[in-house]
């Protein structure tokens with residue numbers, strides 16, 4: 382099975398276990414996730430119960446250095462599990478709500494963005510190859526004067542690693558070079574960029590509106606580069622039909638130049654906007670299932 386993803390069944394099992402309690406918590410919290418939302422982050426751990434002396438005096442035994450070390454590693458483990466759980470909740474939220482709801486949610490809780498990205502980087506560290514690096518190398522092998530829009534830039538790795546002018550876009554930013562917005566509605570000028578990138582960022586339930594926005598800001602003949610999690614485009618695994626996905630983008634006004642499906646974890650698409658592009662009146666967009674991560 383795909384090592385970075387859990388099966389839908391596994392996800393359902395875990396949701397059932399904590400379901401009622403977490404749902405109650407979510408509804409009373411001011412940090413409520415947008416609907417449909419995953420469970421609220423688990424509560425902080427209670428302090429470990431005091432150990433009693435075996436002699437029955439009731440005095441807590443003095444911790445030996447070894448015991449202290451054990452306690453702190455247990456606490457570190459608990460902290461890591463809590464933040465892992467919080468990451469998975471945020472990830473599921475991003476995949477199951479609209480970009481607008483995600484934007485409002487992270488605007489209200491900006492610190493969750495760091496929680497999400499710490500967990501995301503941890504998950505990605507288990508992937509043998511990072512799609513963002515392939516895109517960076519692709520850009521480096523083309524034209525440094527091209528302007529680029531990186532939709533859902535995360536930690537802005539593209540901007541940090543190429544000479545091109547990059548407009549980095551994401552929901553939240555403490556980095557002034559990143560445009561914080563819902564990428565369905567960016568402040569970029571119409572027909573202003575040569576390349577639009579979506580590296581694992583077609584997350585919202587309204588993902589077609591992100592591609593429509595990319596179409597608006599791309600110049601004629603501009604490139605649309607998409608990296609998506611393989612299982613989301615694998616019909617044998619409950620994913621969408623990749624042909625249907627490509628066809629919808631072609632109907633938007635693009636030509637498919639190449640597709641790279643040799644990586645086990647993700648698929649890359651390179652589209653080019655037609656010189657005279659006109660989107661079809663009605664496009665049959667396939668639904669993309671959420672990509673949920675396994676507990677490690």
Ligand SMILES: C[S@@+](CC[C@H](N)C(=O)[O-])C[C@H]1O[C@@H](n2cnc3c(N)ncnc32)[C@H](O)[C@@H]1O
Nearest residue numbers: 480513533534535551552563564580581582584
């Ligand atoms: C899986 S991360 C990938 C980050 C980066 N592209 C990379 O490859 O390292 C997806 C990113 O898309 C962003 N994102 C998702 N929906 C968005 C939206 N509607 N508007 C802006 N950013 C969005 C998330 O906040 C997240 O940072």
